[in-house]
Amino acid sequence: MTDWSTEQLRAGFDTERHPRTMIGTTRGPAIWLVTVDGRNPSLSLGMTFAELTNLAQKLNLVHALNLDGGGSTTMVVKGKIVNHPSDAAGPRKVSDALIVVGRE
Numbered sequence: 001m002t003d004w005s006t007e008q009l010r011a012g013f014d015t016e017r018h019p020r021t022m023i024g025t026t027r028g029p030a031i032w033l034v035t036v037d038g039r040n041p042s043l044s045l046g047m048t049f050a051e052l053t054n055l056a057q058k059l060n061l062v063h064a065l066n067l068d069g070g071g072s073t074t075m076v077v078k079g080k081i082v083n084h085p086s087d088a089a090g091p092r093k094v095s096d097a098l099i100v101v102g103r104e
Contacts, residue, residue, distance in 0.1 A: 073085065
């Protein structure tokens, strides 16, 4: 997708590099949760929407959704933060989360 006008994004938001969070599915049973760090030149500059789309294609995702990103991009696995949130103060407090738990 290259026309984001219906999303009413701030000018340049899709072409600037930012931390991103994405969920996607493959043709098989796999579901991918992707976190891209950004705003820290020594670690990662982030991704544009086009770069995130290219990553989704490389992962063979057939459906993908850009979730909230920027300073709220944080991935926690087994209680530990596994990425580098971009806010200097550390992980941002947010009102929502996507939580994955295993089945018994």
